[in-house]
Amino acid sequence: MTKILVVDDDPNVQRLLRGTLKQEGFEVVVAGDGAEGLHLWGTETPALILLDVSLAKLDGYQVATRIRAAEGPGVHIPIIMLTAEKEVEQKVRGLRAGADDYLVKPFHQAELLARMKSLLARFSSREGVGGVRPPLGKLLAFYGAKGGVGTTTLAINAAIAFHQEHARRVALVDGVLQFGDHRVFLDLGNDRKSISDLVSAPSIDADLIKSVMVRHDAGIDLLLAPPSPEDGDLVHEAQMDQALTLLRTMYDYVVVDVEKRLGDLTLSVLDHADMIFVVMTADLSCLKNVRLVLEALGRIGYEASRVKLLLNRSNAFTGISVQAAEGALKRQFEFKITNEYRVAISAQNSGTPFSYSKPDSPLARETAQLAAEVERAFAPAAKAASRSA
Numbered sequence: 001m002t003k004i005l006v007v008d009d010d011p012n013v014q015r016l017l018r019g020t021l022k023q024e025g026f027e028v029v030v031a032g033d034g035a036e037g038l039h040l041w042g043t044e045t046p047a048l049i050l051l052d053v054s055l056a057k058l059d060g061y062q063v064a065t066r067i068r069a070a071e072g073p074g075v076h077i078p079i080i081m082l083t084a085e086k087e088v089e090q091k092v093r094g095l096r097a098g099a100d101d102y103l104v105k106p107f108h109q110a111e112l113l114a115r116m117k118s119l120l121a122r123f124s125s126r127e128g129v130g131g132v133r134p135p136l137g138k139l140l141a142f143y144g145a146k147g148g149v150g151t152t153t154l155a156i157n158a159a160i161a162f163h164q165e166h167a168r169r170v171a172l173v174d175g176v177l178q179f180g181d182h183r184v185f186l187d188l189g190n191d192r193k194s195i196s197d198l199v200s201a202p203s204i205d206a207d208l209i210k211s212v213m214v215r216h217d218a219g220i221d222l223l224l225a226p227p228s229p230e231d232g233d234l235v236h237e238a239q240m241d242q243a244l245t246l247l248r249t250m251y252d253y254v255v256v257d258v259e260k261r262l263g264d265l266t267l268s269v270l271d272h273a274d275m276i277f278v279v280m281t282a283d284l285s286c287l288k289n290v291r292l293v294l295e296a297l298g299r300i301g302y303e304a305s306r307v308k309l310l311l312n313r314s315n316a317f318t319g320i321s322v323q324a325a326e327g328a329l330k331r332q333f334e335f336k337i338t339n340e341y342r343v344a345i346s347a348q349n350s351g352t353p354f355s356y357s358k359p360d361s362p363l364a365r366e367t368a369q370l371a372a373e374v375e376r377a378f379a380p381a382a383k384a385a386s387r388s389a
């Protein structure tokens with residue numbers, strides 16, 4: 001069945017389109033805002049998108065622009081913009097952003113279907129519609145509820161586990177631009193290229209990204225933070241967004257060690273996240289911060305189901321038991337990782353992550369389990385994508 005993605009915030013339009021399209025034998029997925037639309041484009045691999053212009057979070061023009069930037073060569077999903085105005089300017093803007101056609105609301109069912117079918121026919125004869133583009137890589141954000149809880153440790157080792165246990169192509173991004181630790185954890189000198197080498201170029205493309213990625217012996221590719229803190233400020237959210245969009249077309253997983261400050265740069269990472277791991281330990285200041293972070297993410301509009309609580313050093317004595325912590329937060333931890341200080345600290349100080357050098361340690365085994373659960377969580381989407389291909 002041909003899958004259509006409807007991106008519109010108006011429940012009436014959603015209902016109308018869902019009904020009409022289902023009657024015509026289409027499968028329909030609906031997104032209520034631009035960010036969700038972009039996400040479903042990646043996970044659902046629709047054959048065509050009906051895209052409203054005025055949307056929350058990302059408007060229709062931005063969604064179309066991002067999709068066109070992220071599509072691989074020779075790939076093109078047909079997009080029909082839905083606009084409320086007859087102004088030529090809006091239409092031109094839509095077409096320039098990458099739309100193939102537009103309809104002015106309210107439109108006639110017959111006209112909508114005719115335009116959809118002509119676009120589907122045109123693009124299916126050219127490249128088989130929709131599923132030709134492999135789904136976007138998953139972006140996993142590791143976000144520490146406070147400093148020193150093990151965010152970097154877990155981001156690095158999980159990234160390695162996806163490659164070693166599941167043969168995934170993995171990009172690991174050090175998003176802590178001022179004081180990123182990946183060079184220390186991975187024993188890499190300050191001469192290695194970093195994300196700040198991207199920003200001097202007029203535009204970021206796949207070749208440029210490839211030229212700054214650093215290959216690690218464990219088989220993953222790294223996008224490092226700049227070697228000196230003052231260069232961290234060179235990277236702005238638009239560039240971070242562009243870099244992540246491209247990385248998602250090149251890798252199965254993009255794992256990001258995220259800066260704690262909840263500013264524009266952090267949000268430009270979290271906007272991409274399929275899962276946000278909020279890393280914490282069982283102590284009072286973490287519990288307080290986790291509550292604040294969950295509230296803030298909710299206010300910004302992140303779907304609660306994408307946010308996972310990760311309790312690190314779960315069996316360390318802190319005076320607060322796992323049950324008490326879960327009780328205080330009124331929810332359960334999705335993931336728990338054991339406390340094994342010797343393994344963690346010696347891996348860090350020798351610059352060899354435990355998932356690579358000590359795969360049989362409990363710490364590495366539990367990190368591998370986390371990776372396996374994430375794999376399982378994404379499996380249905382991957383299957384759906386290959387079915388529609």
Ligand SMILES: Nc1ncnc2c1ncn2[C@@H]1O[C@H](COP(=O)(O)OP(=O)(O)OP(=O)(O)O)[C@@H](O)[C@H]1O
Pocket residue numbers: 144146147148149150151152153154181312313337338339340341342344345346348363
């Ligand atoms: N599961 C664990 N068991 C024992 N020690 C751990 C564990 N995870 C991390 N550590 C140790 O905790 C310390 C902090 O780890 P890490 O640097 O990864 O935290 P972080 O949250 O990234 O810190 P920062 O806020 O400085 O970025 C390190 O010494 C690390 O070895």
Ligand SMILES: [Mg+2]
Pocket residue numbers: 151152153176181257
């Ligand atoms: Mg860190």
